[in-house]
Amino acid sequence: MNDEDRWRRLLAAGSAAERAGQPERICRLCVDMLGISGAGIGMVTKEGNRGVVCATDETSSHIEELQFSLGEGPCVEAAAAGVPVLIPDLLEPDGAHVERWPAFMEGARAAGVRAVFAFPLRIGAITVGVLDLYSQSPGDLGSEELPAALMAADAAALALLHLDLDADTLFEDDFDTRSTYQLQVHQATGMVQVQMDTTTEVALLMLRARAFALGRPLVEVANDVVARRLRFSVEDS
């Protein structure tokens, strides 16, 4: 795991079939490459709806369901706070989490889970879900595994929003949330949100859909919106 480019290529869905199962693929890659026992992705919407999208094994699935039904735990907290929640040892006696999540702690212990790492799937104000990694043994993610997990979370965020739709066709690397030379995309998202009186999530999807329909790179369409050469209006949709 010392080659970030290789990891990036692994995470990118290379075919339509891979794209269809992209969340599952990402979880499996994390288990194969990051030295953890299990992985799962949960979806969390702004309206508070939650659900398990996928999990690599029974324990992962159980732990994820448990958190969603209890409404507490690292993954719920990561989604709410928008920052990663990393618990390298659930049994550490004076960890603050013991008091924070009493019911979850009990369930996790019973399931034999020792470490949990929860990463929010986010694009600015948009949080679509959480990538959860579990381990049966205690210990931090390593200095190479943590950046890899953050990259996996980025890929999962795009997959849940179907923003990786045509990554392998017209525009290689068209949408990379962290390449800040595409900040116009986020400015345009805010503008479209107001034009269409909708949520940030939907505005981003509309922008993406328009670019796809026009057969143009997202960043170009975003530039047109920011320069006010292109407006979205309710009549279009």
Add this chain to the structure above:
Amino acid sequence: MSDTYDGPADFAASGRASTRSREQLLASTFVQLADTLVDDYDVVELLDVLVNACVDLLDVSAAGLLLKDQKGNLAVVASSSEESRLLEICQLQSDEGPCLDCVRAGSAVTSTDLESEADRWPVFVAAAVPAGFRSVVAVPMRLRAQTIGGLNLFSEAPGTMSDDDQRLAQALADVASIGILHQRSMHRSSLLAEQLQTALNSRVLVEQAKGVLAERNRIDMDTAFNALRRYARDHNRKLVDLARAVVRGGDEMSQLVIRRPPS
């Protein structure tokens, strides 16, 4: 309650004070940075204070800050103007320029006259010179042996920055590094990768908020950003929290009327 804010003219009135001595300016900058660093501060706000302080203190025309993300890619996290942001972006896209050289080498890179650097950085010079920039100083943001980004200072006049000024620029860049690394996290991990991702995501959030304000008030991105920043300061709010409130709607910023700057 409805607030009315001016655009850049209003902002200009608050800084760029030519009458104050440099010592006063330096002292007030460090007080402001210290204030920003206290308690639950916002890294985007800190970096923003920093680039604007550079323009005021170092007699340069524009300043920008690039950070490496967890993939090793550089990203623009703060800039004193939309123009300098575009110059940073130009370097990222063309994969050349003083800032990139500086971050790669981990040491300062300067050019005293950009017009004579067309061989060194053809694409960057072709963008920077028509935009009115003639010289540049880039200093690295360092963390022990690691270079995490760079602070770039653009000037409309050719010439060299004094050694004192360059040391001050490096000190300001070091403050930025500290700010990013010590950003208080509610959780136990303070690992660099996570901090950087959070800083960059905050930047994305602020851009989304700029878009909302720009569209709602029919203003440009710089004006939107200045209004957001001033409102946050005047109401003692974290920039990133305010940006989130703007993007999610139903907040006091929907009352905010931003006057367009006189053309």
